[in-house]
Amino acid sequence: MVTVKAAKAERLLNLVIALLNAPSFRTAAWIxxxxxxxxxxxxxxxxxxxxERDKKELRELGIxxxxxxxxxxxxxIPRSEFALPPLSFTPAETAALALAGRLWETTALGAAGSGALRKIRDADAGDGSVETGTDASSEDPGEGGPDGAVQTLLQPRVRTxxxxxxxxxxxxxxxxxxxxDYRxxxxxxxxxxxxxxxxxxSFRGRWYVIGHDEIRGERRTFRLSRIAGELRPVxxxxxxxxxxxxxLLAAVAATVRRPVADRQAVLRVRAGVAAGLRRTAVTVTPIDQAPGWDRVQVPLGPLWDTARLxxxxxxxVVVExxxxxxxxTVTLLTGSLRAMRARTGQAPGPTPDEAPLFDERDSE
Structure with missing residues (x-):
């Protein structure tokens, strides 16, 4: 049984094929x-x-x-404006394209990056090796030549x-x-x-979204790490x-202030643990009210990287x-807890507000 969505996609594809191969303009009656x-x-x-709906959708897709x-x-649909012309790349350009594709492959843009490389490869007038940047005869991108090991080891990533x-x-x-909600x-x-x-x-190691703020009625830029809670689509x-x-990049660069370098985090750390944190600490002070715990003040780096650490x-370690x-940090911990309980079939436990921050035995 063909679904409505599948029928629509097939109709749009038929329309594109018909208009792309048309030697002249086709009337609505002909269509x-x-x-x-x-x-x-x-x-x-x-x-x-x-x-009319189909015409609008095709134009929104850039056709x-x-x-x-x-x-x-x-x-x-003019073929010259619809299809990529024959492309030819130097070895250095081919390597750069392959590197760019690998850069995004573990992020939310992985599918889009792979699709873009595939289109470029199909239009490549050369040997079609754009996808890996190596000899096209090599079946394994990690082998087949002296550069194979380097390709496997030097794997760039974009953090999202x-x-x-x-x-x-x-x-x-x-x-x-x-x-x-935004802070x-x-x-x-x-x-x-x-x-x-x-x-x-992405600007100075942080991700921003730029757009029109409907509440303030003007263009605004927001750092993604300061968005609190979940996004709610309209x-x-x-x-x-x-x-x-x-x-977009110039607009963000013009509005973003330089990050404050002296932000610090205050932590409650169990004695004898977290040596790496203690090495970067500005101050370490024992907590008299909670024997066995220290209050540690450390420089604050990128928000989510620090939270994961x-x-x-x-x-x-308890963040104060x-x-x-x-x-x-609470978002990461509760997310991990929910995932673990879902895998093991455990009943939901106390919420973060109900759970103790450290064992009561440690404060006796």
Whole structure:
């Protein structure tokens, strides 16, 4: 049984093929008669509604659907604007493309990066080795030559550890507005925001989203690591359109302040553990009210990297401040706990607010 979504995809593909191979403009009447999927429309009005939706969707996908300059009824897709021209790359350019593809393969953009490389490879007028950057006769990219071991060992990565990265990327690609709570100051309260996102930018080692803030009515830039909680997509509303010609990187660079270098985290650390943290500590002070524990003050690096480091110490390290680091660490720990209980079938335990931060025996 063919689903409605599958039927629509097949109809759109048939329309693209028909208009791409057309020697001249095709009228709407010709499309209804000749293109499979349109002849089933019960009335002319139903056909026109379906056809208008399909035209809009093709243009939103970037497919160049043209009409006659004189405004007459007719449609075509110029092959020269639809397909990539034959491409040719030097060995250095081929290696750079392969490296760029590997850079993203473990992130939310992995599928998009692989698809882009595949299109470039198909249009490559050379030997088709764009995908790996090695000899095309080698079946294993990690072998087949003196550079094979280097390819396996030197594996670049882009960190996209912020939990809001993937849902924000999905909103950008779907051209949908989102709502979220945001901390303008790392230690301050979270405020509600409603944003029409235009794009994501990595700048100075941090990820930002730039777009139109509907609450403030102007362009704003937000650091993903300061988004508190989950993103809430706005289901209704017009598609988000970024301003034509906007340079996202330049816009973010012009608005982002340099990171504060002297931010510090205050931790409660069990005595005798976390030697790595103690080596970077600014101060280490025993806690009189909790024997066996020290209050440790350390420089605060990137938020989620620091949270992962601290969460890895389990019950031996408790984050006291700043508030955004406390929330990030609790989010990681509770997420791991939920995943473990889901795998083992255990009943839900106490919430983070109900659970003790350290054993009562340690304070006796």
């Amino acid at each position: 209804r008669q000749k293109v499979a999927g349109y002849g089933d429309a019960p009335t002319e009005e139903a056909f026109l509604r379906t056809f 160049p659907l043209q009409t006659p300059p004189n405004g007459a009824d007719g449609y075509r 550890s912020d939990p809001s990265f993937e849902p924000m990327l999905a909103a950008v690609r779907a051209q949908r507005a989102v709502e979220f 303008k100051d790392p230690g301050g309260p979270a405020e509600p925001r409603r944003l029409q996102p235009w794009g994501l930018v 289901r209704r509303g017009p598609a988000v359109r970024p301003p034509a010609g906007l340079d 601290l969460a890895g110490h389990g019950p031996d 401040s700043p508030a955004d680091l406390v929330e990030a």
